[in-house]
């Protein structure tokens with residue numbers, strides 16, 4: 001694997017959570033390299049550390065030991081604000097429970113990352129419309145989240161995650177609240193975006209349907225990588 | 238971003254409309270409550286001020302030493318000139334002369350023989366001058382029981398209690414028996430034209446009111462007065478100013494070696510009044526303080542809850558890369574804005590209400606009639622009072638407490654690891 005193309009690099013990363021007077025080790029000595037354009041899943045039983053790993057990749061949480069670099073920049077000794085900037089510019093997030101802001105329309109929800117990145121309004125209009133078109137929600141542009149179905153909400157969240165064309169999108173159980181049809185619809189959209197924009201995606205999941213799309217599967221167990229598998233020909237896509 | 242946040246603020250009524258309503262109401266209650274308490278406390282003081290002491294009282298030094306004895310031989314001479322000076326030098330007050338005198342009231346029968354007799358405590362007040370506010374402050378229009386107000390100098394009103402005791406009624410003549418200011422024997426005939434009831438318990442048991450001109454004739458006190466009383470134009474006693482004015486006056490005008498030199502006393506300098514003034518001030522501070530505290534806790538809590546309710550939004554904004562400080566400041570600024578708007582509205586409502594009650598009063602007479610017999614001292618009309626602090630008092634609960642609550646909520650969110658925020662969100 002090419003170092004130049006690396007989006008995320010983990011070097012001997014350990015994560016400990018204080019529990020009572022003691023520590024719980026959620027991640028143990030993780031070494032990991034994620035490249036541009038990957039479509040990777042973190043899989044493993046509940047409690048194996050998938051979410052924890054994803055959060056550290058996204059800078060929502062920090063490693064207890066070891067070093068994490070994002071796009072060639074080490075996150076060690078960075079301030080909250082610097083990490084916020086990395087997220088704002090280069091990352092997108094998709095959550096199990098969508099986390100849309102209820103008082104804003106689809107358009108406005110998708111617009112938020114661009115506002116934070118201080119993109120001017122004509123550019124915003126163009127980019128937001130495009131993102132909404134990618135996820136097939138052009139006709140729901142002005143609807144509020146309360147009027148959308150679960151699948152539509154998650155598609156809005158996807159548009160929000162990719163509207164600023166980040167290098168990396170993290171998705172924690174994005175299909176857990178959706179039925180099979182919607183899950184496949186969403187994975188197809190994400191596969192297309194991965195192909196067209198060469199955005200890297202990292203999933204945390206135990207959904208079999210998602211696994212059929214993945215090009216790389218990292219198996220976690222008890223906070224350790226048990227297997228790192230490249231899939232030549234994913235079942236879907 | 239500001240446009241974006243403003244949109245959210247306006248659309249989300251639980252963040253804008255409802256808090257503004259709650260804050261407005263709370264602030265209005267605080268403002269009106271303070272104004273009303275102040276008015277009630279003031280009306281307690283006003284009774285004494287009207288009957289005896291004014292907000293300021295000018296007497297001779299000698300008179301002040303023995304004022305209990307109503308020593309009219311020690312009265313102020315040249316009172317008209319003194320009043321003119323006071324009006325110019327102390328325009329904060331309206332000034333009015335009084336003569337307090339005591340003696341016997343004799344009711345003759347058809348033959349001129351004594352039918353009944355009683356001690357009387359009489360007050361000569363300024364009924365007749367243009368612009369005199371004595372009828373107003375004694376509330377005589379309301380307190381009159383029978384008859385009319387005096388129109389001539391030999392006309393008098395007596396309290397209905399005294400009228401009963403003497404068995405006289407409106408239209409009869411009575412003779413005042415006492416002494417002039419030079420301690421000569423004096424008798425003077427008054428026509429009883431009206432009776433009154435001050436409804437302040439036994440205060441008016443032996444009271445007679447005459448015009449000051451009648452009192453001057455009866456006691457040979459031409460251009461003299463026992464006391465000259467000053468009242469704030471809005472009838473609201475401001476203790477601090479009153480004390481300052483009397484100190485200033487006494488330094489400039491009062492000569493301690495001259496027992497006839499004028500001497501000013503503030504309301505609080507009168508017998509026992511300092512205790513009441515201090516008590517009422519302390520009550521205002523304590524009651525107001527407790528009240529304010531409760532209200533602040535309520536609004537503080539609302540700020541806290543409103544902040545915490547936005548956990549989800551805050552978590553998301555942080556996740557997509559908005560700096561923590563930015564999120565925090567926008568929460569606090571929003572709380573400030575809402576608090577400020579609510580406080581302005583609430584203060585306007587509260588002041589309006591206070592002003593209305595200041596001008597019109599809340600009349601308890603009807604409701605209290607059943608309860609009030611003549612021996613209970615109770616103001617019949619409660620007036621509120623608009624004072625300068627009412628203009629800013631609402632900002633403590635309205636802005637300060639709301640913002641503080643939000644800041645604490647913000648800090649709670651701030652302190653939480655972001656990953657944890659999401660764990661909370663998912664559940």
Ligand SMILES: Nc1ncnc2c1ncn2[C@@H]1O[C@H](COP(=O)(O)OP(=O)(O)OP(=O)(O)O)[C@@H](O)[C@H]1O
Nearest residue numbers: 017018019024026045046047048049050051052053
């Ligand atoms: N803030 C925390 N404090 C203490 N322990 C934690 C904390 N966060 C996670 N853990 C523990 O770390 C372990 C890994 O948690 P994590 O959420 O990463 O699991 P997961 O693989 O995502 O599980 P699931 O499939 O159920 O989402 C769990 O045992 C969890 O209890």
Ligand SMILES: [Mg+2]
Nearest residue numbers: 050051052204
């Ligand atoms: Mg998880």
